[in-house]
Structures are given as C-alpha cells and as structure tokens.
Amino acid sequence: MTSILLVAELDEQDEINQSTLQAIAAANGLVDAVVTVAIAGEAPSSANTLAVEKVVTLAEVSVVDEGIYDQITADIYALVESTSPEVVIFGKSDFGSVVGARLAFRSDSAFAGDCIEISNGGDGFSVTRPVYGGSALAEFDIVSNPAIITLRSGAYEANSETGSPSVEAFDSGVTVEHAVSVTGTVAEAREGVRLEDANFVVSGGRGLGGPEPFSVLTDLANALGGAVGASRAACDAGWIDHSHQVGLTGKSVSPDVYIAVGISGASQHMAGCSSSRAIVAINKDADSNIFKEARFGIVGDWEKVLPSFLATVRELRA
Amino acid sequence: MTVRIVVLAKQVPDPETPPSQFKIDESTNSVIPPNGVPPVVNGFDLNAVEAALLLRDSGADVEITVMSVGSDFVMDTMKKPLAMGADRLVLVDDSGLDNIDSSGTVKVLAAVIQKDGPYDLILGGRQASDWDQAHVTLGLSEVLGLPLVSLVQKLELNGDSVSLQRVIPDGYQTITAPVPSVLTITNELGEPRYPNLRGIMQASRKKPEIFSLSDLGLSAHDLAPRLELKKLYIPESNKQVELIDGEDEADYGKKLALRLREEKLI
Numbered sequence: 001m002t003s004i005l006l007v008a009e010l011d012e013q014d015e016i017n018q019s020t021l022q023a024i025a026a027a028n029g030l031v032d033a034v035v036t037v038a039i040a041g042e043a044p045s046s047a048n049t050l051a052v053e054k055v056v057t058l059a060e061v062s063v064v065d066e067g068i069y070d071q072i073t074a075d076i077y078a079l080v081e082s083t084s085p086e087v088v089i090f091g092k093s094d095f096g097s098v099v100g101a102r103l104a105f106r107s108d109s110a111f112a113g114d115c116i117e118i119s120n121g122g123d124g125f126s127v128t129r130p131v132y133g134g135s136a137l138a139e140f141d142i143v144s145n146p147a148i149i150t151l152r153s154g155a156y157e158a159n160s161e162t163g164s165p166s167v168e169a170f171d172s173g174v175t176v177e178h179a180v181s182v183t184g185t186v187a188e189a190r191e192g193v194r195l196e197d198a199n200f201v202v203s204g205g206r207g208l209g210g211p212e213p214f215s216v217l218t219d220l221a222n223a224l225g226g227a228v229g230a231s232r233a234a235c236d237a238g239w240i241d242h243s244h245q246v247g248l249t250g251k252s253v254s255p256d257v258y259i260a261v262g263i264s265g266a267s268q269h270m271a272g273c274s275s276s277r278a279i280v281a282i283n284k285d286a287d288s289n290i291f292k293e294a295r296f297g298i299v300g301d302w303e304k305v306l307p308s309f310l311a312t313v314r315e316l317r318a
Numbered sequence: 319m320t321v322r323i324v325v326l327a328k329q330v331p332d333p334e335t336p337p338s339q340f341k342i343d344e345s346t347n348s349v350i351p352p353n354g355v356p357p358v359v360n361g362f363d364l365n366a367v368e369a370a371l372l373l374r375d376s377g378a379d380v381e382i383t384v385m386s387v388g389s390d391f392v393m394d395t396m397k398k399p400l401a402m403g404a405d406r407l408v409l410v411d412d413s414g415l416d417n418i419d420s421s422g423t424v425k426v427l428a429a430v431i432q433k434d435g436p437y438d439l440i441l442g443g444r445q446a447s448d449w450d451q452a453h454v455t456l457g458l459s460e461v462l463g464l465p466l467v468s469l470v471q472k473l474e475l476n477g478d479s480v481s482l483q484r485v486i487p488d489g490y491q492t493i494t495a496p497v498p499s500v501l502t503i504t505n506e507l508g509e510p511r512y513p514n515l516r517g518i519m520q521a522s523r524k525k526p527e528i529f530s531l532s533d534l535g536l537s538a539h540d541l542a543p544r545l546e547l548k549k550l551y552i553p554e555s556n557k558q559v560e561l562i563d564g565e566d567e568a569d570y571g572k573k574l575a576l577r578l579r580e581e582k583l584i
Contacts, residue, residue, distance in 0.1 A: 097452060
C-alpha cells in the first residue's frame with residue numbers, strides 16, 4: 001500500500017478546485033494508492049463523493065494566516081507526523097509552494113516543486129519537472145521519506161470517478177503565535193473576466209513597443225469576452241500591471257485561444273500558457289520561438305493584422 | 319545601529335541564452351555552457367540586492383553581505399552585486415558542493431549564516447532560473463527558525479520591524495514582520511540598478527571571503543541529496559505551426575478569424 005496525503009484547495013465558490021481534482025487523478029494512478037485528502041476548513045458536500053479513501057478536515061485558514069501560512073503549516077506538519085504518508089501532494093499554487101517547501105524542511109525530507117509527472121515503482125517515487133524555465137525536463141528519484149511535491153496545474157486531467165470516503169476532523173492541538181501580521185489587502189481593480197478563468201486571452205509582449213497598444217489588445221479581448229495578458233518583459237517595463245503577467249512566475253492560463261502578440265515565446269512565458277487549446281502567434285520575426293509553440297501563426301506587423309482580425313471577429317460574433 | 323542584511327545569490331547559466339544555443343550533455347545530465355556566454359547572478363537575486371540597496375537609499379544604515387554556495391564561481395559574475403553597491407561577498411566554494419541538491423544548499427547556508435551572523439534580514443530572490451524550485455530561502459527560514467514572508471515587492475525599515483508589501487494574484491497584502499526575518503523578493507520590486515564605473519572599480523578591489531565545508535564543520539556526507547537526478551533532457555516539440563497566408567497583413571487578420579471559426583475556437 002502507498003499512503004498518499006493530498007492537500008486540497010478550494011476555489012472562489014468554496015468548491016474543491018480543479019488542481020485538487022487533477023491531483024486526485026494523479027494520486028489514484030500510483031501503484032497501490034490509498035489516498036487521504038486534507039481540507040482546511042469546512043469540507044464542501046462534494047468532498048463526500050471524492051474518489052479517495054478518507055477526507056480529513058483541518059482548522060480553517062484564518063485571515064491572519066492567509067499568505068503567511070504559519071498555522072496551516074503547523075497543522076499539516078502535525079497530520080503528517082501522526083499519519084506518516086509516503087508522499088504529500090500539493091497543487092502548485094502560492095499556498096502549495098510555500099507550505100510544501102516549509103513542510104519539507106520542517107520534516108527534513110525531499111521537496112520537488114512544479115512536477116508534471118509522478119510515478120512509483122519498486123524503489124519509491126520518481127518525478128519529472130520542467131527546469132531552466134521550461135527549456136529542459138528533469139527526472140528525479142526521490143530518496144527520502146516522505147516525498148513532498150507540488151503538481152503543476154493541467155499536468156493531469158481530472159476524471160469523473162467517485163467514491164465514498166470516510167470524513168473526520170483532525171485537530172493538531174497547536175496554536176501558532178503569529179510573529180508576522182497581515183495588516184491589510186489592496187486589490188487591483190479588474191474589469192471583466194478573471195485572466196485565469198478566461199476562454200480567450202490576448203497577450204502582449206516586448207514587440208508592442210510601449211503601453212498604448214494594450215488598448216488595442218483590450219478592445220480585442222472585450223470583443224471575444226476574454227482577458228488581457230502580458231509577458232514579464234512588458235510588465236517589468238511598466239506598460240501594464242504585473243497582475244496581467246502570464247508565465248512561470250505569473251499566472252497560468254488555459255483558454256481555448258491564447259493570442260500572443262509581439263511575444264518571443266521564451267520558455268518561461270510558455271510555462272504559463274502551454275495548456276491552452278490553441279496558441280496563435282502574431283510576430284514580425286519569423287524565427288521567433290513562439291512559432292515553434294503555436295498552432296496558428298501570422299508573420300507580420302500586429303498593427304496591420306489586428307484591426308482586420310478584430311473587425312472580422314465582431315462580424316462573426318454579431 | 320547598523321542593520322546587517324544578507325542577500326542570497328546564485329550563479330546560474332544566462333537565462334537569455336537563445337533556445338538554439340541551449341544544449342544538454344545527456345551523459346552527465348548537465349547544461350553545456352554556451353560558448354562565450356558567461357554565467358549570471360540569478361535575476362531575482364539581483365532584485366533582492368536592489369531591495370537592500372533601496373533600504374540604504376532611504377537613509378537606513380545598512381551593511382549588505384552577498385552570500386553564495388557552490389563551486390566554479392566566475393568572479394566577474396559574482397562581483398556584480400558588489401559593483402551595484404553591496405559591501406561584502408561571502409562564498410562557500412568547495413568541490414564537495416558539486417553534487418548537492420537544494421536541501422544541502424540550505425544546510426550550508428544555515429551554517430555559514432550562523433557563523434557569519436547574526437543578521438537582521440535575510441533576503442533571497444523568489445526563485446532561481448536554473449532549477450526553478452523556489453524553495454531554498456523558504457527552507458532556510460525553517461532551518462533557522464525565523465519568520466518568513468514570501469514574494470515581497472516593497473519593504474521599509476521601522477526600527478525593529480519591517481513594513482512589507484506581499485504580492486498576491488490580484489494585488490498585494492500589507493504586512494509587518496519582526497527583525498530578524500527571512501524574505502523572498504519578487505521582480506515587481508523593480509529593475510535592479512546598473513553598476514556605475516565607481517561601483518565597478520570598488521568591486522574590483524574587494525576580495526570575497528571564502529569558506530570551505532570543513533570551515534563550517536560540514537562534510538559531503540551531511541549533504542546527501544534527497545533528489546537524485548536521473549535524466550536531464552530537452553523535450554521534443556512535435557508542434558507544427560499553420561502559418562496564415564493572404565494578400566496582405568490586413569487579409570491575414572481576416573483569414574485568421576475565419577480559420578479560428580472554422581475550428582470552432584471562436
């Protein structure tokens with residue numbers, strides 16, 4: 001038997017999020033898998049039919065712990081100590097990346113972040129993860145116990161399997177004194193659909209040459225009912241707010257259509273959009289790496305291409 | 319009183335290396351350094367150096383130590399933070415570090431920080447552009463038992479605490495952390511400054527302070543890897559782009575929309 005602890009996250013509707021469902025599919029694919037899902041706070045009713053052995057509820061992540069994760073790290077550490085799983089799986093979110101890494105070092109065990117594959121054979125666990133910004137893949141054997149990993153969103157597909165897990169609460173008995181205090185949250189104003197949820201994303205990069213062209217991209221995104229993204233270069237140049245950044249250190253998107261305008265297609269950028277159904281590249285430079293990643297491409301000047309594209313999109317959707 | 323800041327910095331292959339020049343030696347599972355492209359200091363670590371320098375610019379009395387662990391250091395590369403304005407460069411340079419993983423790196427950093435410290439702030443970049451693990455600085459906070467705030471885009475010293483902005487997906491949190499704390503710095507902080515000529519001259523005269531593993535009471539045995547690299551390779555892409563053709567660029571745009579409709583994508 002392979003004992004697996006999977007730490008769930010909830011979405012904005014307080015339902016089990018897609019990354020967690022994907023991780024359940026990944027975990028169930030391991031040899032002799034016996035999967036426990038840990039949920040912080042009250043479990044949604046859908047947790048009762050997850051295709052796992054057991055659901056464990058932990059104390060809710062309180063506002064003071066949000067983003068700092070001192071309490072939830074202590075709670076999960078206590079759960080790991082008491083149940084001794086062989087592998088602990090998180091989604092590669094901010095939460096998973098911070099809590100997973102801290103848990104690994106607190107329990108003096110192995111950490112592998114942003115994995116796209118996990119397997120177990122005779123000799124323990126192996127993982128594959130993109131490295132060098134996605135230019136290469138690395139396969140590792142994990143040689144300590146437990147193995148703590150985060151799984152890249154979209155690496156596995158969620159399936160419709162159901163089960164009837166037992167549900168129990170776990171109280172770590174630990175109350176953390178927060179040395180760090182969150183004093184407030186400042187939200188950037190957002191118009192329209194969330195970038196992560198959009199079916200269409202129109203992204204701009206260095207090739208746009210300045211901040212003004214983003215208004216053209218916004219028009220196009222609005223016509224498609226989508227959202228505007230950007231490469232890190234465009235964000236660092238101050239042309240658009242960092243909350244629009246798509247990529248390894250920005251947001252991960254998986255729209256039906258991802259339109260990359262003036263983006264060279266560095267592997268770090270592609271890491272955030274490669275699970276899109278179709279990538280469309282518009283770039284003047286025919287040798288640009290983006291054309292190696294795209295399904296449709298236009299070698300040309302976006303200033304001449306986009307107006308007719310936008311006009312035709314409007315006609316088609318009218 | 320001087321605020322002692324240590325900035326963790328890693329030497330990495332230049333991530334701007336064009337994909338055509340990025341090559342791997344599969345017999346040794348390592349990246350082949352491209353001809354004539356020297357390694358660089360990891361970009362996010364330069365953001366962390368910049369964060370420390372901004373504290374100095376704001377009038378704080380700070381001493382900035384840059385610290386790295388590895389072997390085969392290229393001194394022109396590692397002196398860049400000094401040229402930007404950092405005060406000291408501390409290296410743990412030992413061939414015994416050739417095969418360690420990041421769990422080993424954290425142990426070595428913890429040992430040298432305990433020997434060279436105490437420090438008031440420990441800063442690192444949000445992740446390194448080679449292995450992209452983003453966890454050394456986080457792990458260090460666990461091993462040293464110090465408070466941690468990740469993804470800091472702004473910081474301000476107020477006596478024995480720091481006021482921080484921490485990036486979240488659609489904005490930021492405002493946070494107060496005690497001194498000492500461990501912080502990871504993100505590129506939203508702003509571009510690292512370019513060294514000026516005076517900085518470069520001063521850096522060229524500074525000598526790094528070098529430790530070996532035995533200076534730290536560590537041996538390669540203490541640093542056995544948790545992850546064993548079995549295979550490193552460049553994934554094959556079988557994608558074939560369909561280039562949209564037409565009379566002129568305006569026509570390309572129209573044809574693209576029609577083609578996407580044909581595929582039921584819009």
